[in-house]
Amino acid sequence: MAELNGRPMQEQQTSNEPGEFPDRDAARMAAREPLPEMPPARADLIGVTDADLDRGEQAFKQQQHDEILRGLDVYAEAYSGKIAEINQINLRLGDNMLKQVAKVKESITTMWLLGAGIDGKQRSDTAFVEKSERELEKLEHTT
Template structure:
């Protein structure tokens, strides 16, 4: 049998209804009721452990621990909010740069299209001029 902290662990019992124990225990914690031995056995805690634990672990200590965890969670919640703001700024900067690149590419395309159009019209003008000159040379 496996041991936890030098004590044998009890085999976990399974319930036919999933989530039965967590929901029941959450309701008891909210009502400040002690954890029953049946649930404690599931996590390897004996009745003797519960009796000595009740003496060492008072309601005030429990509440202080929960308040401490709330402070801890709030501190990291603020940090996560800051990270989210930084990421939004980063995303905005990226979108601005993408817009600039798209604008530059569009300008390049328009210039290229203008150059292509100018080349076609110049080529057409030169070819027309050459044909006209050939006509003049043949008629004289």
């Protein structure tokens, strides 16, 4: 027995007697038979004649072409306006962000100045106390 991809091949029946082929083989044979002559496929256009179709095809060549182009221009202009609006909104958003950054920078600068003032006051007070202690020690030693 012959093998195909390592599997034994089943022998096909060759009888022409009806009823001896399995349903699968009968369907295969029916698929190989030519179909009866059929008219070419057409859309079912009720009330439309071939002359109407010919005129429609000719009209499309210029009139509909121009209308399609005008429609695309309107479409592009509509989105161009929307994009311009988005750009304006983004500029406002950017301005608001810069204002907030400026406020934060101002707050940080204020905090730094306050910290520097506190540090300066602490050094000044420490220097005053140390000087006062030295002067008091001098007074105590002289008595």
